[in-house]
Amino acid sequence: MRIGLLGTGPWARLTQGPALMEHPEAELVGVWGRRAEAAQELAGRLDTRAYPDADALFADCEAVAFALPPDVQAPLAARAAAAGCHLLLDKPVATAVPAARAVADAVTASGVASVVFFTLRFAPETSAWVAAQSATDGWLAGRADWFSPVFGGADTPYSTSQWRKERGALWDVGPHALSLLLPPLGEVTGVTAASGPGDLVHLALRHASGASSALTLTHTMPPQASSVTAELRGSAGISTLPERADGGAVRPFMRAFDALLASARTGEAHACDAHFGLRVTEVLARAERALAAGPPA
Structure with a gap:
């Protein structure tokens, strides 16, 4: 799968870039960042090219991975989905419910696959624990x-x-x-x-x-x-x-890319898709409002 990387910070340098370079089914097409010089530097480290324009990167890719602050990620993700790119999102999808809903709606409208990278949900030991407890009643x-x-x-x-x-x-x-x-x-x-x-x-x-x-x-x-x-x-x-046996995030991110591949190929939504990301944003937004309101008199 031809995939682009958006973001140039520590997450992109230490986790997402190395994981996409190592994954045998990922072809890292290029990197876009808000700072052109940082995108050039990271692209050189990852043996790919820097794109000065995010939409040009979307046009050359089947999928895009995000390593950006959530409220920078959300509008770009909606644009990428509209351009037909599958989405490998970071958490939270956004910190405002309308922005997260716009991403989920764009995924639905375009029919692309989406996966949100919650690290523990893609580490083998902890993802197996969640699956086992979800199958247990009471x-x-x-x-x-x-x-x-x-x-x-x-x-x-x-x-x-x-x-x-x-x-x-x-x-x-x-x-x-x-x-x-x-x-x-x-x-x-x-x-x-x-x-x-x-x-x-x-x-x-x-x-x-x-x-x-x-x-x-x-x-x-x-x-x-x-x-x-x-x-x-x-x-x-x-x-x-x-x-977790291994505290690093590179292997879990590779498993998240596996999940995106499977969802794109089968058409079946992943449990950690953009719609789940929206529900997480909704809960946290309610918590934020409760904190702002303060304790009851």
Whole structure:
């Protein structure tokens, strides 16, 4: 599949570019970025060409992969879908519901395939856990805690990410947590939220199944106190998210590209498609409104 890469930041350099170069069924056509010099540099590293115009890249590709801030990604994704390109999106699809809905509507109208890259949903151990728990009945409660040190003193290339600083862990790791809990517990029907120090937020969710879940999300945890955990409790007992054997994202991204290939070839929508990405954005937008409203008097 001929695929283009949009974005030139750490995610593009460290994950998506290397994964697309390594994948035997991907032909990396070119790179587009908001800064021409950065696109030229990354294209040289990936042995491909830089495109000065995103629409020209769409015209030369069957698919495009996104490594852009969500609200830059969304309008470009809708244009790419209208141009007939399959979409390998990053999470969240957008931080505004109308923008995420425009992407989902463009996918439907054009008939292209779409996959949103939720890292844990494409790592073998954790994706198998989600599938097994989704096939199990009787869950009553779920929990996901994402204590990240990105802005808490960790040495990471994402510490300079402006959109992460502005939108916080709610929008950056909240999608990951929801991608784990929504399949086994069902769609969200109610959201309450409270804030803590830094960008820490607590969400309490009611699900269509009748179950409830709690999410704690932050990027401002000191490295010595950081962790990622998730669990489900119900008639089957307690099930805990397993650790990934490999903490890197290159292999999971290659599996996400496999999923896009399969969806494009079969016409069957993937569970993590643009419509699922829209539902995640809707939940997080409700949480954001609840945080803005503050606790009840």
